[in-house]
Amino acid sequence: MAGAAAAGGQGWSSRTAFILAAVGAAVGLGNIWRFPTLAGENGGGAFVLVYIAFVVLLGLPLVLSEILLGRAGGEDAIGSVENVAVKSNRSRNWRGLGALQITSGFLILSFYSVVAGWVINYVFISGGDFFGSLFAGDPFSVAFSGESQDAITGRMGELFADPGRLILLHALFMAATIGIVASGVHDGIEKAATWLMPAFFVLLVIVTIYGAFKGNFEDALAFLFTPDFSKLTPTVLNEALGQALFSLSLAAGGLLTYGAYVGKDVNLAPTAGMIALADTTVAILAGLMIFPIVFAVGLDPAGGPALIFQTLPVAFNAMPGGALVGFVFFILIFFAALTSSISLLEGPTAWVIDRFGWTRKKSAFIVGLVAFLIGVACALGYNVWSDIRPLGFWGIFAEADILDTLDGFTGKIMLPLGALLVAVFVGWKADRRLVESESGLSGGMFAFWRFLVAWAAPVAVSLVLLFGLIPGLLGD
Ligand code: TRP
16 A cells, blocks of 8 residues: 655555554543543443443544545645645635644643653553562562552652652653654554554453453443433533543544545545544453452542552552552553554644654654653642642633643643534535545445534534533533
């Protein structure tokens, strides 16, 4: 397959390579701890049903929309949208949609890398633990053996209080991301995805089977799937859609950019379907991996970072073979985070290559460096700058530190806005015949997909934006 001549004439070497890269972008920190806790706290099976409905009815149509825009445009995210606008006799200003998306991806990268640094911290801790017990002749020992629960959970606070360590780990992760993107679409991104994603799946299945045998699978099933429809408030619906956008890597330039590297012979509709299916399957499997372990030792399925950085380490401390399983677990999260961060860096990097004519290496390095510096501010927000509330004047961000502000602002405002613009552009503005031929759909299927993009997505995403910005509008 000949790749498209985008961003330095690079392209995927096969359809499989593209699918692995796009699934790699989709499967990340969002799947492994955000989805399971959101589901558990917001009505279990009811949330899962709503989430799946959003993925199928809105996420999937938008994934196809973004990939086809990228392929039809054949450049970086901004150039591609501009090209399609021109081919469709529309204003060039639609490229602002690409600019918004690239900015979102860039900002997400800056804090994503900080969180990925925490993961590296635990790869080191659990790795040291495992190899320590291995050399002591006890490979199947528990993790953190000899430590009290308080000492284990306290390790996160120690990390957060140490700006030097946070920044160093963040730098390590960003350097790995830059190194891969700088090596090119084929020799870097594609190679990383084709090694890391299969490894990720194998590790995921291993830990899930371990949890199914050694953990409390029954309680986990009940927690994740018992539907409680009374918990489906507007805020929860809002979160479900936001999570669907984030998890599918929509609206942040990644799919637009990856789409430009797809050859013309690839049928995009089934490809988009596989990406959405794989992402959702991993999210649900992640829940089935994590909660049996948490419940086995009678712990509270606490939300947020505490779940993987405090609750699970305590569980690994109480379970046979916990040192090994914990080490495997943190490596698999690291792989998932890395294949996502490269998609976040590739978007702005491709634009810099096209716009300034710099080499890929220089572009990736400079974009990554600036994102790193913003991330440093996020890391300092946990210690020296912990009093700073960047958007403290704005109700929904009043409590948010630097990292949470960036996360909330991109997730609640920029991503929905980027998705809304894609839906309007593809559904209403782009040339219909161009869109149809790129989509690989025809007849009734095409009409249905176009309806979802032109009507369902804009209405649903507008509602989310409204409820996201004006919480409590209709009561909660
Ligand atoms: N989807 C990834 C996750 O679930 C994060 C991510 C990668 C992302 N690329 C993106 C989110 C683009 C939004 C947009 O962790």
